Every structure is written in structure tokens, then in C-alpha cells.
Amino acid sequence: MSDPATRSRRSFSVPRALGFAALVVLGATFTAPFLWQVLISLSSLTDVDLLTRTGFPPVLKPENYPQVFRKVEFARYFFNSFFVAGWVTLLQVITSAMAAYAFSRIRWPMRDRVFLLYLATLMIPGVVLMVPNFAIVLGLGMFNTYWGLIVPAAFSAYGTFLLRQFMLTIPTSLDEAAAIDGAGHWRVFTQVVLPLARPGLIVLAIFTFLGNYNSFFWPLILTKDDNLRVLPIGLLAFDSTYGRETPLIMAGSLMAMVPPVLVFVVLQKYLVKGIQLGAVKG
Amino acid sequence: MIGSARRRLLIALLFLLPSLVGFLVFTAGPIAFSLAMSVTDWALTKHNPLSDTPIRFVGFENFLRILVGDESHLFWDYFGNTLFLMIGIPIGIAGSLGLALLLSARVTPTTRQGRTMGALWGVALTAISCAGVWASTTPGGATTLAGAAAPAARSTEAGLTDLTAHEVQRSRSRGAVLATAALGVIVTLGLAFGTVFFRTIFYLPSLLAGVALFLLWKTLYKPRGGLINAALGPVLDGVQAAVGATPPALWYAMGLLVWGAGLALCARVVLVGASKLRFGDAGLASFLGRLGLVAALGATVLGAGFVLVQLPARSLLPSGFAPVSRGDALDAAREVASSVPGADAEELRLAASALGDQSRVRDLIAALTGAAGASPESAGVVRRAVMNRASRVREGLTSGEGLAAPEWLVDSSWAKTALIVMGVWAGLGGSTMLLYLAGLSNIPPELYEASAIDGASGWNRFIHVTWPQLAPTTFFIVIMATIGGLQGGFEQAMVMTQGKADTIVLAYYIYNIAFTDQFQLGLASAIAWVMFAMIFAMTVLNFRLGSQLTNE
Numbered sequence: 118m119s120d121p122a123t124r125s126r127r128s129f130s131v132p133r134a135l136g137f138a139a140l141v142v143l144g145a146t147f148t149a150p151f152l153w154q155v156l157i158s159l160s161s162l163t164d165v166d167l168l169t170r171t172g173f174p175p176v177l178k179p180e181n182y183p184q185v186f187r188k189v190e191f192a193r194y195f196f197n198s199f200f201v202a203g204w205v206t207l208l209q210v211i212t213s214a215m216a217a218y219a220f221s222r223i224r225w226p227m228r229d230r231v232f233l234l235y236l237a238t239l240m241i242p243g244v245v246l247m248v249p250n251f252a253i254v255l256g257l258g259m260f261n262t263y264w265g266l267i268v269p270a271a272f273s274a275y276g277t278f279l280l281r282q283f284m285l286t287i288p289t290s291l292d293e294a295a296a297i298d299g300a301g302h303w304r305v306f307t308q309v310v311l312p313l314a315r316p317g318l319i320v321l322a323i324f325t326f327l328g329n330y331n332s333f334f335w336p337l338i339l340t341k342d343d344n345l346r347v348l349p350i351g352l353l354a355f356d357s358t359y360g361r362e363t364p365l366i367m368a369g370s371l372m373a374m375v376p377p378v379l380v381f382v383v384l385q386k387y388l389v390k391g392i393q394l395g396a397v398k399g
Numbered sequence: 400m401i402g403s404a405r406r407r408l409l410i411a412l413l414f415l416l417p418s419l420v421g422f423l424v425f426t427a428g429p430i431a432f433s434l435a436m437s438v439t440d441w442a443l444t445k446h447n448p449l450s451d452t453p454i455r456f457v458g459f460e461n462f463l464r465i466l467v468g469d470e471s472h473l474f475w476d477y478f479g480n481t482l483f484l485m486i487g488i489p490i491g492i493a494g495s496l497g498l499a500l501l502l503s504a505r506v507t508p509t510t511r512q513g514r515t516m517g518a519l520w521g522v523a524l525t526a527i528s529c530a531g532v533w534a535s536t537t538p539g540g541a542t543t544l545a546g547a548a549a550p551a552a553r554s555t556e557a558g559l560t561d562l563t564a565h566e567v568q569r570s571r572s573r574g575a576v577l578a579t580a581a582l583g584v585i586v587t588l589g590l591a592f593g594t595v596f597f598r599t600i601f602y603l604p605s606l607l608a609g610v611a612l613f614l615l616w617k618t619l620y621k622p623r624g625g626l627i628n629a630a631l632g633p634v635l636d637g638v639q640a641a642v643g644a645t646p647p648a649l650w651y652a653m654g655l656l657v658w659g660a661g662l663a664l665c666a667r668v669v670l671v672g673a674s675k676l677r678f679g680d681a682g683l684a685s686f687l688g689r690l691g692l693v694a695a696l697g698a699t700v701l702g703a704g705f706v707l708v709q710l711p712a713r714s715l716l717p718s719g720f721a722p723v724s725r726g727d728a729l730d731a732a733r734e735v736a737s738s739v740p741g742a743d744a745e746e747l748r749l750a751a752s753a754l755g756d757q758s759r760v761r762d763l764i765a766a767l768t769g770a771a772g773a774s775p776e777s778a779g780v781v782r783r784a785v786m787n788r789a790s791r792v793r794e795g796l797t798s799g800e801g802l803a804a805p806e807w808l809v810d811s812s813w814a815k816t817a818l819i820v821m822g823v824w825a826g827l828g829g830s831t832m833l834l835y836l837a838g839l840s841n842i843p844p845e846l847y848e849a850s851a852i853d854g855a856s857g858w859n860r861f862i863h864v865t866w867p868q869l870a871p872t873t874f875f876i877v878i879m880a881t882i883g884g885l886q887g888g889f890e891q892a893m894v895m896t897q898g899k900a901d902t903i904v905l906a907y908y909i910y911n912i913a914f915t916d917q918f919q920l921g922l923a924s925a926i927a928w929v930m931f932a933m934i935f936a937m938t939v940l941n942f943r944l945g946s947q948l949t950n951e
Contacts (some may be wrong), residue, residue, distance in 0.1 A: 131746060133505075133506045133508075134506075135506060136501060136504050136506030137506045137589065139586050140501060140502075140506065140507075140589060140597050141582070141586055141589060143498065143501075143583070143597075143601065144585045144589065144597055144600050144601070146824075147600050147601055147603060147604055147824075147827075147828060148581070148585070148600055148603075149581075150615055150616070150619060151603075151615075152577075152581055153619070153626050154618075154853075156613050157618065158575075163561070167559060168622070168623035168624070168628060169445070169624060169629030169904075170559060170629075171570035171571060171574065172570060172571050172573070172574025172575065172577075172578075173570040173571070173573040173574035173577060174570065175566045175567070175569070175570045183712065189587035192758070203910075206569055209591040211417070212416065212418040212421060215414045215415070215417060215418060216414065216415050216417075216418035218414050218544070219411040219412075219414035219415040220415075223407050223410060223411040223414070224407060225404070225407050225408040225411040226404070226408060228411070232416075234427070237423065238422075238427060238430065240464075240935075240938075241426075241430055241883070241884065241931065242885075242886050242927075242930065242931055242934055243434055244428065244886050244906050244909055244927050244929050245430070245924075245927040245928065245930070246425070246429050246430070246433070246929060247909070247913075248431040248433060248436070248437060248909070248913050248923045248924050249429035249432040249556055249920075249924065250425055251430075251913070251914070252432070252436070252920055253425070253428070253429060253432070253921075257680070258602060268425075269421075269423060269425045270552060271417075272417065272418045272420075272421025272422060272425065273421075274426060276417055282817070283692070289626055293665070298933070301567045302410050302414070310917045326941060327606070327640040331608070331609040332564060333609065333610060333612075333890045333893075333908070334889065334890070334906075335913075337915075338910070338914045339895075342668075344621050346609075348608035349611075350515075350610075352611060352614060353610055353893070355892060356614055356894070358811070363618055366614055366618070367522075367614075367615065367618060369611075370610070370612070370614045370615055371611070371613035373610075374607050374611050377606050377607060378603065378606070378607070378820060381599075381601070381602070383605050385599065387835055389614075391597075392830045392833045392834065393833055393834060393836070
């Protein structure tokens with residue numbers, strides 16, 4: 118009368134409750150630091166060291182948030198981060214998609230050898246490229262400019278690889294049909310392949326944006342002026358100047374965390390799929 | 400295909416052009432350029448348009464300097480730090496697998512009705528417990544807050560004297576309510592949205608890993624006023640009290656027991672491995688795997704036993720076994736003489752001074768009780784007097800020694816551990832967990848059904864079905880994590896310790912050489928290539944061991 122299927126659907130059992138309790142405890146472990154960060158960011162400087170004893174700021178100070186913008190060029194850092202990450206994402210998706218099309222849809226001599234060359238460079242660690250790229254960007258006169266932050270990241274062997282794999286899954290019968298209708302490669306690319314590759318493009322865009330929004334080493338060595346600083350570098354400088362004022366530091370870093378969380382919550386479906394397809398950089 | 404071969408090539412090149420230019424200028428070119436740089440003494444401070452010094456070809460001098468020459472002690476030091484930080488990798492992988500198993504165990508309601516009910520229950524439970532916490536932490540409940548004027552009396556608690564007692568009370572109440580509410584929200588959303596919700600909050604830290612998150616952890620790690628040590632304090636006090644209330648022999652025995660059990664377990668793993676050892680790569684790979692396991696197990700057991708054995712010496716408590724100095728013994732004797740009627744002060748003094756320096760509290764009590772005339776009341780008085788004295792002694796001692804929480808990022812023996820803990824926390828629910836979740840959902844259910852028919856227990860199912868089926872996923876994760884680990888660690892160290900407290904890793908070293916004082920691009924390139932060789936070797940090793948193990 119109770120077959121295994123209905124038994125497993127029973128709504129409550131002790132192991133399930135224990136498992137759920139474990140999930141809640143773990144969830145609390147992952148969220149507690151952020152909640153604590155909110156409390157610190159709302160605390161006054163005199164109360165912040167007592168926060169572990171009082172558990173809540175005796176006086177709430179939301180003024181800490183506007184204060185961050187007055188102390189440093191925080192709005193500028195925000196703008197720079199969005200400007201750089203936005204351009205890099207746009208350019209990288211375009212160049213990668215075009216290259217991926219050439220590697221997956223057009224037959225030309227040496228194609229697979231050139232592609233293998235692309236693949237081989239994926240093995241080279243980023244640190245190896247950092248030093249010569251610095252010298253190259255210096256030589257091109259792009260040191261301490263937006264150009265230097267954007268141009269070297271505007272192309273990606275990895276992105277090309279990712280989109281090529283994606284485009285290989287789109288049946289070629291579609292572009293052949295379009296070709297019979299008289300469409301050239303550019304029309305096939307923009308009107309057939311790109312719309313079908315949309316999920317792949319979105320995955321690449323999310324990863325590129327998040328990666329560049331968090332990028333640290335390259336902007337650190339490449340920018341000198343305060344008005345070129347992106348958020349991570351701005352935060353680091355903020356901490357080294359105003360490090361004693363913990364509430365302000367926490368308010369600033371909390372604000373910097375908002376955009377990735379929004380991106381993740383809205384585009385979570387694509388992101389998770391992308392990671393599980395192996396689209397994750399080492 | 401459209402067009403002739405030549406036309407196709409032309410069109411392909413047009414499509415490829417933007418990417419190819421970038422590839423040549425910023426990837427393929429730099430690789431060659433970097434190799435060339437690594438055999439020169441190029442430094443921007445010496446060789447630039449302003450100075451005329453030509454760049455010299457130095458052959459393998461840079462590489463020799465790093466590996467055996469004047470830079471070698473730094474290089475190998477930093478390499479050691481990098482490897483130490485990579486201890487977090489196996490811990491993180493095991494933890495991520497655990498999270499993935501927990502998430503795929505379907506412990507949250509699966510039906511729409513179950514979710515709705517769960518959410519309603521969650522909301523109700525949250526509301527009730529918040530109200531309960533608020534009522535129990537606010538004296539007099541609503542009436543005090545609403546009606547009576549706030550008492551202006553200053554708080555008498557140490558460190559909180561700037562606040563009124565009322566403010567302290569109110570803050571604590573609010574903090575408790577907030578914590579309860581947060582927990583309630585997690586429960587409610589967990590019941591309502593199930594696995595997706597938990598997966599999202601587990602993933603958040605790895606999404607945010609960067610300067611902002613490292614600054615947060617820097618605050619959490621503050622030795623005083625930081626959340627982590629505030630949470631550790633009561634735990635350490637509890638341990639200290641437990642150690643103080645028991646004889647040291649117990650802790651020594653437990654330490655020996657742990658060592659013995661660990662030794663037995665290690666021996667078993669080695670012997671089983673040896674008995675299965677066959678000729679050829681597969682057998683060797685599996686044996687090496689076992690040796691690794693033994694090393695990890697041995698290190699853990701050794702450490703745990705050491706902690707147990709050290710505890711009595713480190714927790715200086717007024718137990719019967721804590722040491723008392725001669726001066727304190729004499730003070731205690733004077734106290735007893737003044738409070739026990741009819742006790743002979745001289746006799747007490749003699750009894751106390753008969754004990755040497757660093758005698759045990761228990762012996763002091765025995766001596767003074769004997770001298771005071773051994774009535775039951777006087778024994779109690781003596782015990783209290785001695786304990787009073789001893790607890791004052793302890794206050795002096797624990798301020799310097801005893802079980803103090805670590806000064807995480809300042810102390811070079813703890814800073815790397817602090818970075819590992821943070822890294823494991825941040826990475827636990829990240830892409831590794833998502834990959835394992837995908838891997839778990841790809842295991843054919845028939846395998847579990849078959850093992851259920853065979854009567855396999857949960858553990859056996861894991862060992863014989865889940866783990867082997869996940870081997871390709873694990874293999875991929877280990878390779879990526881090793882590559883990332885050897886290159887990583889720069890940002891954390893830069894933000895949290897500025898390279899102090901022995902936290903400089905290889906990437907940080909390259910940064911220092913190439914981009915700080917002398918801009919020695921040639922030497923830095925050489926270091927980068929040595930690092931590449933190490934990454935390459937580790938990847939090849941992983942591939943060999945991994946492909947043997949997954950084929951086994």
C-alpha cells in the first residue's frame with residue numbers, strides 16, 4: 118500500500134529536517150558577514166569597536182554612505198568600473214563572435230591550425246602575459262589611459278573558443294538555407310547565427326563583465342591618476358588613506374558589491390548554465 | 400559553402416581580423432616578447448629613452464639567480480607560501496562536494512503546496528520568535544520603552560561606559576531581534592524557494608570575491624573588535640574552563656589516544672594500499688594517492704594530538720593543578736589567618752613557605768587546611784581564600800598567556816591560515832559546487848537503484864557509485880584549482896596584509912620585481928616562466944595520476 122514513490126514524497130522526516138537545518142546553518146554562515154558589514158557601515162566611528170559587545174549600533178548613521186562620496190571620488194570609481202567593464206564586454210563579445218564564426222562556419226585553409234594556436238595560448242598563465250603587455254601598452258602610449266584598460270581586453274582567445282563550441286551546436290542547414298536565399302556571410306552571421314547563439318553570447322557577456330568589474334592586477338599596474346581608478350583600486354586607496362574609519366570602508370565596499378549581485382540575481386539562469394558547461398576560467 | 404576557396408579565405412580573414420590583431424599584439428606577441436625579455440637585464444629604471452644604457456643579453460643568468468642565486472631564498476620562500484595557501488584547495492573541494500550533496504538531497508519541499516505551506520509557516524515562525532526575543536530582551540516589555548523616560552545612568556560595564564545602560568540594553572535587544580529575523584528569513588525563503596535559494600546564497604561569496612570582500616574580512620579578522628575573535632572568545636573560555644576543571648593526565652591520555660588511533664588508521668591505509676600494489680602506472684598512481692591521504696591524515700592527527708597535549712600547559716587556570724608562586728602562597732596564608740577564628744598565623748605562614756615556588760594550588764590548599772586545624776568550616780574558608788588568590792594570579796597570567804585568540808593578519812604564524820579560511824569560505828559555494836551539482840544530476844539513477852537492490856548503505860553508495868561517477872568532474876576541478884592556486888594569492892595579500900606577516904606569494908613577487916621599485920621586467924619575466932614551468936609540470940602530473948585513477 119505504500120510503494121517507494123509515495124514514501125519518498127512524504128513531506129516530513131527526521132533526516133530531511135536535519136538536512137534542512139544544515140542548509141540553514143550554512144546559509145547563515147555565508148550571509149552573516151554581509152549582515153555584519155551592513156551593521157558596521159551604519160555605525161558611528163566611536164561605537165564601531167564596541168559592536169561585538171552591543172550587537173547593534175546604539176546610534177544609526179546612514180550619513181556614512183554620502184560621506185564616502187565626499188571623502189573620495191567614489192562616483193568616479195563607479196563610473197570608471199562600468200565604463201571599462203562595459204566597453205570591454207561589448208568589444209570582446211563582438212570580436213569573439215566574429216572570430217568564432219570564422220572558425221565554425223567558413224571553411225578555409227589552415228583554419229584548424231590557427232584555432233589550435235588560439236587554444237594553446239589558453240594554457241599560458243595570465244601572469245606571464247602581464248609583464249610584456251605592460252611594456253607593450255607603455256610603448257603604445259596607453260599607460261595611464263582608458264585605452265590601456267580597454268584595448269588589451271577587447272579580444273579573448275577564451276571567448277572565441279567558448280562561442281565556437283556554442284556555434285558548432287547550431288545546425289548548418291539553417292545558414293545553407295539562408296545562402297540559397299541569396300544571403301551573404303555577413304547576413305547569415307547577423308541574422309541566423311547570432312540570434313541562435315544568444316545564450317552563449319549572454320554567458321560570455323556576464324563572465325566578461327563580472328571578471329572585468331573585479332579585475333585588480335591590470336588596473337593596479339596601469340593607472341596612476343585618481344580619476345582613472347576603477348572600484349577595486351579606488352577601494353584599496355580609500356582603505357590605505359581612511360583605513361581607520363571602518364564604517365566608511367564598509368559602506369564603500371558594500372556599495373561596490375551591489376552591481377554583481379544584481380547581475381547575478383537577474384541573469385542567474387545563464388550564469389549557472391555557463392559554469393556547468395565548463396565556461397569557467399582558471 | 401558560399402564562394403570559391405580564395406573568397407572564403409578572404410571573408411574568413413575579415414571576420415577574424417579584429418580578434419587576430421588582438422591575439423597577435425596582446426597574446427601571441429607578448430609570449431615571444433616575454434621569452435626574449437627573460438634573457439635580458441631590462442629594467443625600466445636603467446634602460447629607458449632618457450638614459451642611453453643598452454639592454455644586455457644575459458643568457459640564463461636571471462633563471463640561475465632565481466633558482467640558486469641571490470634571489471633564490473626569496474623565491475623558494477614565496478613558493479613555500481604559495482604551496483601553503485594551496486592547502487585550502489583539497490579542503491575547499493571536499494566542502495564543495497559536501498554542499499552539492501546536501502543541495503541535491505531534496506530536503507526542501509518539492510510540491511507547490513508544500514512550498515506555500517512552508518513559506519506561511521516560516522513567516523509565522525519568524526514573527527513569533529522575533530516577538531519572543533524582543534519581549535525577553537527588553538525589561539518590562541513595551542511599557543518601559545513607550546512610557547517611562549529612558550534611565551540616564553551610565554553603563555557600568557567595562558568598555559561601555561560612554562553609553563547609558565539603557566542604550567546598551569536597547570542595542571542588544573535590537574541585535575538579537577535582527578539575528579532572529581535574519582535566520583527566520585533564511586528559513587522562510589529556503590522553504591519557499593528551496594534549493595535555488597540556498598544555491599544563490601552559497602554562491603554569493605565567490606561572486607563577490609575581490610577587494611570589497613577582502614576589506615570586509617580584514618575587518619572581521621581584527622584581533623580586538625572583530626567578529627571572528629568575538630565569536631571565538633567564549634569558545635576558548637569554555638575550553639579553558641574545561642581544561643582547568645580536569646587533571647592534565649586526562650588531556651595527555653586523550654592526546655596519546657588520538658596519536659595511537661591515527662597511527663593505526665595510517666598503517667591500515669598504507670597496508671591495504673601495499674597489498675593492492677600492482678606493477679604499472681595504475682597501481683602506482685593509486686598507491687601515491689593513498690600516500691597523499693596518509694600524509695593529510697597524519698598531519699591532522701599529529702596536530703590534533705599536539706593541541707590536546709598542549710592544552711593543560713597553555714590554559715593557566717586556578718584548578719588544583721595550576722602553579723602558585725611562593726609570594727601568592729604567603730598572601731593566601733595571611734588571608735586564611737585573618738578569616739579562620741583561632742588559626743595560628745605563624746603555623747600557616749610556615750606551612751605556606753614550606754612549599755616551593757610554582758607549587759600546585761591543590762597542595763597549597765592541603766597544607767593550609769592542615770595548619771588551620773582541619774575543621775570542615777575552615778577547609779571551606781581556606782579553599783575560597785586560595786582560589787581567590789589563584790584567580791587573581793590567573794588574571795595576571797592570562798593577559799599575557801593562556802588560550803588567547805590569534806592576532807590573525809598580524810601574526811605571521813596565523814596570517815596564511817587566515818587567508819586559507821577566508822578562501823575556503825569564499826570558494827565553497829562557487830563554481831566547484833555548481834560543477835559538482837551538474838555532475839551529480841548526470842549520474843544515471845539506475846546505478847543507485849542497482850546499489851539499493853544490493854543493499855548498499857549510504858556510505859557504500861557514495862564510495863562505489865557517486866565518487867567514481869564524479870571522477871571526471873573532480874579531475875577537471877583539481878586541474879583548474881591547481882593552476883589557479885599557483886598563480887593566485889596576490890590580491891588577498893595586497894589588500895589584507897600588504898605582503899606583511901609572511902604572506903607574499905609568487906604572483907606578488909612578480910609584482911614587486913616588475914612594478915615597484917626597479918621595474919626589472921627581464922627578471923620578472925624569468926620568474927613568470929619558472930612559474931609557468933611549475934604549473935605545466937603540476938598539470939602534467941595531475942593528468943597522469945588523474946587519467947590512471949579515472950580509468951581504474
